Amino acid sequence: MYSIHNILFVYWLALCSNNAFSAQSDSIYYYDAVNKIEYHLPGAIEDTLKINDAVEGYYGSMGNVSIFDLELPLPLGNDSMFTGHELAENDFDMLSYPIRAVARINAYYDPGGYGCSAVLIDDNFLLTSGHCILREGKRDIWPDSVVIRFAFNDSAVPYSIGEGISKEYFIFQKWAKWGGYDGDFALLKLPYSIGNYIGWLGYGFSEIDTFYYNSVFHRFSYPGTYGFDFIDMYYSYGTFKSYNGILLASGNRKIPGESGSGFFETDNERFTVYGGLTLQDGAPKISRDQFYTIQEIINANPAEPYAEKEIELFVYPNPTSDYLYIRPLFKFNKIISLNIQTVTGQEIYLSEEEKIYGGDKIILNVSGLNAGLYFLKTIIDNNSYLNQVIITN
Incomplete structure (x- = not known):
């Protein structure tokens, strides 16, 4: 690389x-x-x-x-x-x-x-x-x-x-x-x-x-x-x-x-x-x-083969007060689930597993959460990815 x-x-x-x-x-x-x-x-x-x-x-x-x-x-x-x-x-x-x-x-x-x-x-x-x-x-x-x-x-x-x-x-x-x-x-x-x-x-x-x-x-x-x-x-x-x-x-x-x-x-x-x-x-x-x-x-900048690249997520906007968008990079045909945790580890949201394809956008309504720091845990084909998310009023 x-x-x-x-x-x-x-x-x-x-x-x-x-x-x-x-x-x-x-x-x-x-x-x-x-x-x-x-x-x-x-x-x-x-x-x-x-x-x-x-x-x-x-x-x-x-x-x-x-x-x-x-x-x-x-x-x-x-x-x-x-x-x-x-x-x-x-x-x-x-x-x-x-x-x-x-x-x-x-x-x-x-x-x-x-x-x-x-x-x-x-x-x-x-x-x-x-x-x-x-x-x-x-x-x-x-x-x-x-x-x-x-x-x-x-x-x-x-x-x-x-x-x-x-x-x-x-x-x-x-x-x-x-x-x-x-x-x-x-x-x-x-x-x-x-x-x-x-x-x-x-x-x-x-x-x-x-x-x-x-x-x-x-x-x-x-x-x-x-x-x-x-x-x-x-x-x-x-x-x-x-x-x-x-x-x-x-x-x-x-x-x-x-x-x-x-x-x-x-x-x-x-x-x-x-x-x-x-x-x-x-x-x-x-x-x-x-x-x-x-x-x-x-x-001077050769491309890396897609298969060798780890999955990356784009989570935005961050901070947010109402909706949070989660997009994966490029082509996917994967099983995905999401959960949101407080800084103390309390799970306050858990989604059902679903299949996601390239270009799909997952939308989470977070307007009901109190202002503060949270952790978004995204599970894709049994691999976990963690993002910090800031909720504002």
């Missing part, structure tokens, strides 16, 4: 070992939410001779690949270059690739939270917007955790996929320090492998502007306002009409919740993300230096 110090050393070693490259990229802020430690890392060494490059994606062991329209949509009017929002489930199997590699994410802070979209670009890494993790105007406040719900739709996560939690974040300095929209990207590291099962999209860059004006791009997202409610996945496709040196313009209004949704190009065999939506009505493209830095980070 990699410790954070091992990861940082391997990352630094990778940056120093490739003498074929000749330019330094934008640096990276890394945050470990478990230990609440922030690191400032150098960017990768980039190949200045290349004007485009890409890393291939992977369909995953689930198979079942969707087919996309490769022709540009008819003129849409109102200066728009992308189609309107259509429910993804109307045109696609929600368990097909690459739809199942798209995620709704929720970053949890103390207090509050923030919702965005994201896409898996490697076995254990998602790409989203930097401002989904470090908010504009509050770039010194990191989230305690980010809950990731793959293929979330109609208020639910598919049982066969489940969800996960990230507590390790990588953000480009251009956004983290200066708020530059062309650096508004973040990588979320998952604690173990999921991409080998559901697949991931490739990622790439191109410095040929006409590529963005003449190619068809697709995106899946979770709009949350202006008539949308952040509980369904939506799809749109089209192309870009201009680039001002910072953002690509499509003529479409960006809706809160869509931030972080990656736009990808495909020939229905390979699927490659080239950028994502930001706070503005535009989209930053992955630059050459960002591409090589993303590649180095991913290469």
Whole structure:
């Protein structure tokens, strides 16, 4: 298992070992939410001779690949270059690739939270917007955790996929320090492998502007306002009409919740993300230096096989005064029971045994308990897990 110090050393070693490259990229802020430690890392060494490059994606062991329209949509009017929002489930199997590699994410802070979209670009890494993790105007406040719900739709996560939690974040300095929209990207590291099962999209860059004006791009997202409610996945496709040196313009209004949704190009065999939506009505493209830095980070942080990872639980909110939510990480088909004890060991709640699947959420009403410290004991297949819970009035 990699410790954070091992990861940082391997990352630094990778940056120093490739003498074929000749330019330094934008640096990276890394945050470990478990230990609440922030690191400032150098960017990768980039190949200045290349004007485009890409890393291939992977369909995953689930198979079942969707087919996309490769022709540009008819003129849409109102200066728009992308189609309107259509429910993804109307045109696609929600368990097909690459739809199942798209995620709704929720970053949890103390207090509050923030919702965005994201896409898996490697076995254990998602790409989203930097401002989904470090908010504009509050770039010194990191989230305690980010809950990731793959293929979330109609208020639910598919049982066969489940969800996960990230507590390790990588953000480009251009956004983290200066708020530059062309650096508004973040990588979320998952604690173990999921991409080998559901697949991931490739990622790439191109410095040929006409590529963005003449190619068809697709995106899946979770709009949350202006008539949308952040509980369904939506799809749109089209192309870009201009680039001002910072953002690509499509003529479409960006809706809160869509931030972080990656736009990808495909020939229905390979699927490659080239950028994502930001706070503005535009989209930053992955630059050459960002591409090589993303590649180095991913290469230095290999995924741990799912089978080797101990069961982890996400218990929130904590403290709480009314409801307590218990979610397991990723895929489960387990027998679970819960009990709550006082600090003296008195058992005041015991649940019946039940079967739980990936994506299920157990809700406990604790509003009747007196304020104080309690212990939540979760038993999964005869293994016990203990969490401290604080109840407030």
